[in-house]
Amino acid sequence: MAREKTEPTAAGPNAEAIEVSGRTTSVQPAPVTGVSPVPADTAPARLRPVRPGEDQDHGEGTQRVLRDPRRSDVDEWGRSEHMRSIARRAYAPLYRHWFRVEWQGLEKIPATGGALLVANHAGAIPSDAPVIMHGIEEELGRPVYGMADYFFRTVPVVGTLWSRTGGVPAHPDNAYRLLHDQEQLALVFPEGVKGPSKTYSDRYRLRRFGRGGFVEIAMRSGVPVVPLAVVGAEESMPVLFRLPSVAKALGVPYFPVTANLLAFGPILGPFTYFPAKIKIRVLDPVRFDVLDSQERYSKSRVMDEAERIRSRIQDALHDMLRERRSVWFG
Amino acid sequence: MGRRVLVTGLDTFWGGRMAQALEADPDVDMVLGMGTHEPKVPLERTEFVRADQTYSILNRIVRATQVDTIVHTFLVTNSEEVPGRTLHEINVIGTMNLLAAAGSPGTPVEQVVVKSSTHVYGSSHKDPAWFREETPRVAPVGTRLERSLIEVESLVRDFAEDNPSLLVTVLRFAHVLGSDIVTPISANLRRRVLPAVFGFDPLLQFVEEDDVVRSLEYVTRNRIGGIYNVAGAGKLPWSEVAAISGAHLLPLSPVSPRTFAAPLCRLGLIQFPPEMEPVARFGRGVDTSRLCEQGFEYRYTSAGTVESFARANNLRRSTGGASNAYRYQQDVELFFRHSPAVVRSLDS
Numbered sequence: 250m251a252r253e254k255t256e257p258t259a260a261g262p263n264a265e266a267i268e269v270s271g272r273t274t275s276v277q278p279a280p281v282t283g284v285s286p287v288p289a290d291t292a293p294a295r296l297r298p299v300r301p302g303e304d305q306d307h308g309e310g311t312q313r314v315l316r317d318p319r320r321s322d323v324d325e326w327g328r329s330e331h332m333r334s335i336a337r338r339a340y341a342p343l344y345r346h347w348f349r350v351e352w353q354g355l356e357k358i359p360a361t362g363g364a365l366l367v368a369n370h371a372g373a374i375p376s377d378a379p380v381i382m383h384g385i386e387e388e389l390g391r392p393v394y395g396m397a398d399y400f401f402r403t404v405p406v407v408g409t410l411w412s413r414t415g416g417v418p419a420h421p422d423n424a425y426r427l428l429h430d431q432e433q434l435a436l437v438f439p440e441g442v443k444g445p446s447k448t449y450s451d452r453y454r455l456r457r458f459g460r461g462g463f464v465e466i467a468m469r470s471g472v473p474v475v476p477l478a479v480v481g482a483e484e485s486m487p488v489l490f491r492l493p494s495v496a497k498a499l500g501v502p503y504f505p506v507t508a509n510l511l512a513f514g515p516i517l518g519p520f521t522y523f524p525a526k527i528k529i530r531v532l533d534p535v536r537f538d539v540l541d542s543q544e545r546y547s548k549s550r551v552m553d554e555a556e557r558i559r560s561r562i563q564d565a566l567h568d569m570l571r572e573r574r575s576v577w578f579g
Numbered sequence: 580m581g582r583r584v585l586v587t588g589l590d591t592f593w594g595g596r597m598a599q600a601l602e603a604d605p606d607v608d609m610v611l612g613m614g615t616h617e618p619k620v621p622l623e624r625t626e627f628v629r630a631d632q633t634y635s636i637l638n639r640i641v642r643a644t645q646v647d648t649i650v651h652t653f654l655v656t657n658s659e660e661v662p663g664r665t666l667h668e669i670n671v672i673g674t675m676n677l678l679a680a681a682g683s684p685g686t687p688v689e690q691v692v693v694k695s696s697t698h699v700y701g702s703s704h705k706d707p708a709w710f711r712e713e714t715p716r717v718a719p720v721g722t723r724l725e726r727s728l729i730e731v732e733s734l735v736r737d738f739a740e741d742n743p744s745l746l747v748t749v750l751r752f753a754h755v756l757g758s759d760i761v762t763p764i765s766a767n768l769r770r771r772v773l774p775a776v777f778g779f780d781p782l783l784q785f786v787e788e789d790d791v792v793r794s795l796e797y798v799t800r801n802r803i804g805g806i807y808n809v810a811g812a813g814k815l816p817w818s819e820v821a822a823i824s825g826a827h828l829l830p831l832s833p834v835s836p837r838t839f840a841a842p843l844c845r846l847g848l849i850q851f852p853p854e855m856e857p858v859a860r861f862g863r864g865v866d867t868s869r870l871c872e873q874g875f876e877y878r879y880t881s882a883g884t885v886e887s888f889a890r891a892n893n894l895r896r897s898t899g900g901a902s903n904a905y906r907y908q909q910d911v912e913l914f915f916r917h918s919p920a921v922v923r924s925l926d927s
Contacts, residue, residue, distance in 0.1 A: 318886030319819070320819050321818075321819050325813060326708060327816070399705050403704045403860075405776070406777075408782045409779060418704070421707075426708070
C-alpha cells in the first residue's frame with residue numbers, strides 16, 4: 250500500500266509580515282494552519298515566502314516543487330488580511346476626514362500578547378467598532394478581532410464581509426482561543442445590542458455590562474482588560490425612537506429611526522453618519538491576578554470587576570464630555 | 580498472541596481500506612470482514628462473511644471467532660447513499676446488534692472502535708468556531724442522518740458505561756475527500772459544480788482518506804479509548820474549495836435553497852442533501868488537539884486534502900476513471916487461500 254505522498258504535514262509558523270503593495274504598515278496575521286509551503290517564484294505577494302528545505306518532495310526523490318493549495322489568505326476565523334487592507338484603504342478617508350479620530354493613550358494597548366479591549370457602544374449602526382479596529386491596525390500594526398453578536402452570521406453577504414474584515418462571533422470558546430492560545434487583540438462591547446439601540450436621550454449612559462462574561466473571559470485567558478472610552482459615536486447616528494414591531498417582523502434585534510434618516514432621506518440615511526468628532530481614550534489596563542484556564546471564577550469577584558470597569562469607562566466619558574466644547578470639532 | 584479483529588462494512592471504502600491496513604500489521608493474527616456486498620479492494624488474508632445490513636448474525640460470529648477487537652465502520656454518514664429507512668436500519672439497529680454482541684456475558688471483545696461524523700455537532704450561527712469533543716451541540720436536530728448518528732453515539736455511550744472493562748473509541752470524522760471515497764461534496768467537485776448558499780462563504784475542514792484509515796488504525800493498534808475529532812489542520816472557505824478543485828460555485832437562494840436545488844438534484848447534476856445546507860451557511864470547525872495529544876500525526880492539512888483530491892480528480896479526468904478496478908471473485912480467493920495446490924511455505 251505504498252501510496253505516493255506529495256503533500257507535506259502541517260505548516261510551520263506563519264508569522265512573517267504580510268506585504269501588501271502600496272502599504273507601509275505590516276500586520277501580523279493570526280497563525281494560519283493549513284498553509285503548505287509556497288515556492289518563492291509563484292507565491293503571490295501576500296503569502297509567506299518559502300523557507301529553505303521546505304519545498305522538498307518526500308516522494309520519489311524528484312525535486313518536484315509543490316503548489317501552495319491555498320488560494321486566499323482567509324484565516325481560521327474567516328479574517329482575510331487582503332480584504333482587511335482593502336477595507337482599511339476604503340475606510341481611511343472616513344476615519345481621517347469625516348470623524349477626524351483622535352486617540353489618547355494609545356501606548357497603553359499592549360504591542361504584543363493578548364488583550365481584551367472593552368469599549369462603550371453607540372450609534373444605531375455603531376461607528377465605534379470600525380473606528381477602533383482601523384485605528385489600532387493602522388497605528389500598532391496588529392490585527393484586531395471584533396467580537397459581535399452571532400446574529401450577523403445569519404445575514405447573507407453582510408455576515409461574510411463582516412467575517413472577512415475581522416469579525417468573530419462572541420462565544421467564550423472563540424474568545425479563549427483568540428486571547429489565550431493565539432495572543433491576539435479582541436474587541437468586545439459588553440453592553441451588546443442594548444448600547445446601540447438606546448435612544449439619544451440616554452446618550453453616554455452606559456447600559457448594564459452583560460453578566461460580566463468579558464471579565465471571566467479575560468481571567469480564563471490570562472490577559473488584561475483594556476477599557477476604551479469613545480466619545481462622538483453617539484452623535485454620529487443618534488436613535489430617535491425604535492419600532493419594536495418592525496424589528497420583530499424583520500427578525501432583527503432592533504429597528505431604529507435615526508436622525509440621519511430624517512436628514513438624509515430613506516436611501517442615504519441608513520448609511521450616512523453625521524461628521525461628529527470621535528475621540529477615544531485608552532484607560533489603564535486592568536489585570537486580574539488569578540489562575541488562568543479555570544472552569545469557573547468567583548461570580549462576586551467577576552461582577553465586582555465588571556462593575557468597576559464599567560464605572561471607570563463611565564467616569565472617563567464624563568471627563569471627556571466635560572472637556573468637549575463642540576460635538577463637531579471636539 | 581496477536582489480535583483478532585472484526586471489521587464491519589468491508590464492502591465500503593472505510594472497511595476495505597481498514598482491512599488492508601490491518602493485514603499489513605504483523606501483530607494482527609486474523610482479520611475478519613463483514614459486508615452486505617463483496618469487497619471492492621484486493622485483500623490478502625482477510626476472511627469475508629456476507630451479512631445482512633443489520634448484522635443480526637453478529638452475536639454468533641463473535642462467539643465463534645473469538646475476536647478481541649471490533650472496528651465498526653459500517654455507518655452511513657452520507658444520506659444520499661441510502662433511503663431514510665435503510666439509514667436507520669444500518670446505523671441504529673446495526674450498531675445495536677453489534678454492541679449487544681460485543682457486550683454479551685463472557686465476551687472475548689476488548690475494544691470497540693466506532694466511526695462517527697462531525698455531523699453530530701450540527702451547524703448553526705451560534706456555534707463556536709471550534710467544537711471540542713465535549714462541546715454540546717447547539718443546532719436543533721433537523722435531519723434523519725444527524726438524528727441517527729446522535730442515536731448511535733448515545734448507544735455507544737451507554738455501552739461504554741455498562742461495560743467499563745471494555746475500551747470504546749469513537750472517531751468523529753470531518754468531511755472526507757480522497758480518490759476513492761464518494762461524498763456529496765466530492766461528487767459535486769467531480770462534476771465541477773459546487774452548490775453554495777448565496778452570500779455565505781463558510782469555513783470548512785477536510786480530512787484525507789489516508790488520514791482516515793491511519794487514524795482508525797492508530798487508535799486500534801495503540802488501544803486508545805475515548806471520543807476524538809479527526810480533521811485536517813486549518814480551515815478554508817467554501818469558495819476556496821471550489822477554486823482549488825477548479826469547480827464553479829452555484830449560488831442558491833439564501834431563502835430555502837433546497838427548494839431551488841431540488842430539480843437539479845433530481846436531474847443528478849448536483850448533490851445537496853439536507854445535512855449540507857447548514858454547513859453551506861455556517862460551516863463547522865472541530866478541535867483536533869485531543870487526538871494529536873495521543874500522538875497521532877496528520878499527513879494532510881485541510882487545504883492539502885482538497886489539493887490532493889483535485890490532483891486525483893485531474894488524473895481521473897485524463898485517464899477516464901479507474902477501469903482496472905478490482906473485482907472480488909469468491910472462487911479465486913478461496914483457491915489462493917485454501918487450496919492445497921498453492922505453495923504457501925515460501926512465506927514462512
